Amino acid sequence: MTSPTDPTDPLAHIRDLFDLDDDVVYLDGNSLGAPPKAVAERVQHVVREQWGRRLIRSWSEGWWEAPERVGDRVGRLIGAAPGQVVVADSTSVNLFKALMGAVRNTDRMEIVVDEGTFPTDGYIARSVSELTGLALRAAPPEELDLRDTTAVVLLNHVDYRTGRLLDMARLTEQVHAVGAKVVWDLCHSAGVLPIELDALGVDLAVGCTYKFLNGGPGSPAFIYVPKAGQPVFDQPLTGWTGHEAPFAMSPEYTPDPGVSRARVGTPDIISMLALDAALDVWDHVEMADVRAKGLRLTSHFMSLVDDLPDIEVITPRDEWRGHQVSLRHPEAKRIMAQLIERQVIGDLRPPDVLRFGFAPLYNTFADAERAAATLKTLL
């Protein structure tokens, strides 16, 4: 049994970079990551110095390029070389850009979405279907039934309810085999495991930054558009900051030749630079270590709760899982409320799923043990 000061845990010292109370077992980093200490100070600097002292001049002193610069930092964590990721807007808005960008100028006839998708992905896919006239079909990832009429497939890398991880390499290859494009939603996998978007030839990807990337509540999302796809990436949110010459104030829209064409309106700087500060944590860690510890933490927790009465572990036992453990219990709602009262914070997915997210940057084996022990007392 390992302990929080386990000398074999190469990430044990990283928890000190987070502003977390010692008496809290925080297992909801899959919904809202904990604050890295650097964020509060950075945000003060942005408000008091950059905005307060430099005022409008800050736009030409680093603000304007922040979506691309911070995007490159996110890119490093998901296997994207520089110049292919921008941080902007919300995941839902980026999904709209990605799907519209994927299906414009196609003569193919359908959009496929994995049937267990996070709802917003399905809603946006439906909207794109209605706007473009392409059919929308939901299918299980094991049986996508792709055809030469399939235009694009939208897949959630990690299932938000069960924590199941899809095989990005195999599925990307499957989609490409029929000549379709794939859009990956990385909300529950960015910051969880090494991702190789460039190496796998992924067409488009989106994700949020407020879960395992700890960017803060509702921090801006990202979109990945690889170099090869940029010239044909035609998305309908043609805001001025995606223009090739935004300050020329030209009446005609000409998209930026690169990834900046995925930008829309004026970037939200305070939140963007809060995220920038939060990403500093990643300068000190290897994603392989994060992944290894995440698998150990979740395995350990599953082994501790496995025999508890009426508990069903719905997260896969093998490596095809993210860093969350989902448990089914008929009284999930009562149990989660009581856990939270006892400072063990997870969340609920109605009607009956308890979710526990393990963030290897700040969660410890002691967290897993206290959570399991508390759960046991409530059953």
Added chain:
Amino acid sequence: MTSPTDPTDPLAHIRDLFDLDDDVVYLDGNSLGAPPKAVAERVQHVVREQWGRRLIRSWSEGWWEAPERVGDRVGRLIGAAPGQVVVADSTSVNLFKALMGAVRNTDRMEIVVDEGTFPTDGYIARSVSELTGLALRAAPPEELDLRDTTAVVLLNHVDYRTGRLLDMARLTEQVHAVGAKVVWDLCHSAGVLPIELDALGVDLAVGCTYKFLNGGPGSPAFIYVPKAGQPVFDQPLTGWTGHEAPFAMSPEYTPDPGVSRARVGTPDIISMLALDAALDVWDHVEMADVRAKGLRLTSHFMSLVDDLPDIEVITPRDEWRGHQVSLRHPEAKRIMAQLIERQVIGDLRPPDVLRFGFAPLYNTFADAERAAATLKTLL
């Protein structure tokens, strides 16, 4: 001649609520408002207390409803009763929602946009035209040439280059006379003068919060959807937070019955609550006073620069202007650079327009005088 301590200026004490250096003449509040002092402290509270201590629980302790709550605060400044404004996304994204919402389910054939529009409005209108098949026509506001085939008219309340103010009452009536809808872009008028969206029966409006509302760089924008129009407001960015039951995680999208259907993704809380703090300033002022002082400040400045060599004032002299003064000069670029070196901060709209924004909350008559005197030395 009035002075900064003018006893007749009911807003003289408001400048103390802003964190502005005394040696700076900041005349770019029409591009980025100055920081209210309350913002830095509030943002610290949000990061350290709400995020740091309460973690995920803060979502049910005020974060979730922030778009509507802060929206109502903005609404009070633009003549919108509660429940009709949400703060979310960027102006460009909100324009997309507004225009798509205005033209869906219409059998009319054209979108009209004022020909001097801020570029992003024109770009988004073009995109909506391409998506929907409606024609797009640019027209001068004096001669919109509206027809019974016009579906929607998009107008900028204050022209970003010249500062001209349009007659919202008259134009709204004109648009309604042909049975079309009007979308007002309030970016350069929110926080400038009393606006009466409800009373005028405006169909839709959008605007940013980082200019005269001082929300911070790229702070989230707003969209107004009046009660009567909400049931038919069908916008394609169907993100999960616009759902009538977002946490039910239903596979089908059913929009919220009210203004929340204009929400898309997870709201960006740090920036949202920075804006919330910035809006506190408005609790202490009457918009009529802001407007009166703005007209006096801009009149005063125009009178001081009127006879300067090669300067052409392109802002209207009458009351049909916002709170900016735009001057044309062949060497505008050099002059603005030199003004900024001398701590008189305005901005440039290429090729030859110098813009000076007067924010009555923090700008003084001394600011106008120093700006004019500095300009004079450079000519």
